[in-house]
Amino acid sequence: xxxxxxxxxxxxxxxxxxxxxxxxxxxxxxxxxxxxxxxxxxxxxxxxxxxxxxxxxxxxxxxxxxxxxxxxxxxxxxxxxxxxxxxxxxxxxxxxxxxxxxxxxxxxxxxxxxxxxxxxxxxxxxxxxxxxxxxxxxxxxxxxxxxxxxxxxxxxxxxxxxxxxxxxxxxxxxxxxxxxxxxxxxxxxxxxxxxxxxxxxxxxxxxxxxxxxxxxxxxxxxxxxxxxxxxxxxxxxxxxxxxxxxxxxxxxxxxxxxxxxxxxxxxxxxxxxxxxxxxxxxxxxxxxxxxxxxxxxxxxxxxxxxxxxxxxxxxxxxxxxxxxxxxxxxxxxxx
Numbered sequence: 001x002x003x004x005x006x007x008x009x010x011x012x013x014x015x016x017x018x019x020x021x022x023x024x025x026x027x028x029x030x031x032x033x034x035x036x037x038x039x040x041x042x043x044x045x046x047x048x049x050x051x052x053x054x055x056x057x058x059x060x061x062x063x064x065x066x067x068x069x070x071x072x073x074x075x076x077x078x079x080x081x082x083x084x085x086x087x088x089x090x091x092x093x094x095x096x097x098x099x100x101x102x103x104x105x106x107x108x109x110x111x112x113x114x115x116x117x118x119x120x121x122x123x124x125x126x127x128x129x130x131x132x133x134x135x136x137x138x139x140x141x142x143x144x145x146x147x148x149x150x151x152x153x154x155x156x157x158x159x160x161x162x163x164x165x166x167x168x169x170x171x172x173x174x175x176x177x178x179x180x181x182x183x184x185x186x187x188x189x190x191x192x193x194x195x196x197x198x199x200x201x202x203x204x205x206x207x208x209x210x211x212x213x214x215x216x217x218x219x220x221x222x223x224x225x226x227x228x229x230x231x232x233x234x235x236x237x238x239x240x241x242x243x244x245x246x247x248x249x250x251x252x253x254x255x256x257x258x259x260x261x262x263x264x265x266x267x268x269x270x271x272x273x274x275x276x277x278x279x280x281x282x283x284x285x286x287x288x289x290x291x292x293x294x295x296x297x298x299x300x301x302x303x304x305x306x307x308x309x310x311x312x313x314x315x316x317x318x319x320x321x322x323x324x325x326x327x328x329x330x331x332x333x334x335x
Contacts, residue, residue, distance in 0.1 A: 005205060005255060012207045017251035024240045024249065029115040032104045033080065042099050044124055048075045049149060052120055054113045055092075055135035056082040057277070060181045061265060062091055064189050066098075068138050073148035074131060078124060080116045082107045088135075114241040121235045129153050129234050133262070138189065139166060139231050141260035142329040144317050149232070155258075155330045156232075162253045164232035166260040167203075167212040167325065169196045171314065172267040172306040179268045189265045190314050196263075198312040198323055201227075209247040209254040216306045221297050223290050230254065231262055259327045261320055271304055 005013075035041045044050055051074045055062065066077065077098040081089045083106070092100045101120065103110065110116045121130060131149070133139065141152060141164070156164065171193040173179040179192050201214030212227040226246045233239070233248065240249040247254065266274065275298070278291035298304060312319075320326045 009205070009207070010252070013251045013255075016207050017249060020242055020251075021238070021240065021249050024242050029111055030105060031110060031115050031119040033101050033116060033119060034103070035099055036102050037093065037098065037100045041123065042076060044076060044128070049073055049129065049131070049153075050076045050078055050124060051131035051133065052078045052117060053133045053135050053137075054080045054082060054107065054116065055084065055088055056107065057084045057086040057088060058135040059084070059086045059088040059091060060184050060268070060270075061136055061189060062088055064184060065135055065138065066095065068188075069131065070097075072139070072144065073150050078120055079135075080113070080120070082113075111241075112245070114245055117245075118241060121239075126236050127234075129232065131231060132233050133229075133231050136265045137168065137229070137231065138263040138265070139260055140263060140317055140320065140326070141166075142317055142321055142326055144260075147329070152232070152329055156256075159256075159258075159330055161256040161258060162234040163230045163248070163256065164258060164260050165210050165228055165254065165256065166231050166262045167201070168215075168227045168229060168262045168264040169325065170215045170217055170264050170266060170306075171196050172216060172311075174307045174311075176267055176271060176304055176306065177269055181268050181270050184268075190263060193265055193267055194314050195307060195311045196314060197308070197310045199310045205255065208251045216308075217290070217294075219308065219310075220304075220306060221290075221293050223293050225290060229262060232260070257327065258329060259325070261325050263314070267304070267306060272298065 051069050075097065078101070079092055079098055080101045080103065081092065089100065092098045103116065107113050117132065131139065171190060172195055173193050174195060183192050197215050197219065200219060201212060204211045210228050213224060215227060217223055217225055228246055230248055238250055242249050275291045275295050279295055317326065321328065
């Protein structure tokens, strides 16, 4: 479906992208970022592979996040901590491969973090690849267990692809009340929240991007969330996030035939507190309306039960390939 876009579709995408880019160039947003790491901002080497992520009170996941992406070949982490109070900031300040940034404005006022991301890409350098995620998103792709990100990037470049789309798979445990977050100290998130919905998704294309919807949040809460992101992106001076992290500019680059997946970890035994804190904080889209809806459903049902007939246990990239969530990555002559 993605590869079969007509010439008319492509022309509409080009025209829409040009129009929105002109509008975005006229906008200016405050970021008020300052690097709070002891040694300040690190200058990237040409062979560095940087990862930019935003976090807020995610101390339970950050150690696993760093370990996952270090294994994939990330050499420098660039993080904006949005006023964490649970030890996240202190942990990251102690990590030598992390540049930690803070801001006097909140996530919502920074265009839900998009202004921070654009500003930091500019500071660290245009014309290079970045991994671009949140602290609860773990990128996987064809043979990620053995294939580093640099090899994936080589393959994308040889096929003239400048970003990798990845649907988010919401991960959850069979018994969510038994999934104590203390287990994350010794086990990877996918070993605890180890199931996902294997069916019940829709994939389509718009004039701006690929669109993927579905999963347990739609199934259980009837909330129509956009599930696609572009977590691996070549960032140059033509790039912007515009109105949505799900539709980066220029739009012409949003339709490659290669897909990865973001394993998305929101559901552990502390889910009630997570939902309540998100609603009270009000920083997410539409005043955290998705979390408010989840709270309303919980008030009616009394407990969160995500396991269903469409649930399967996560087994790795071969499984995702067979289920159609990811696509084969072409071999790269450089590795």
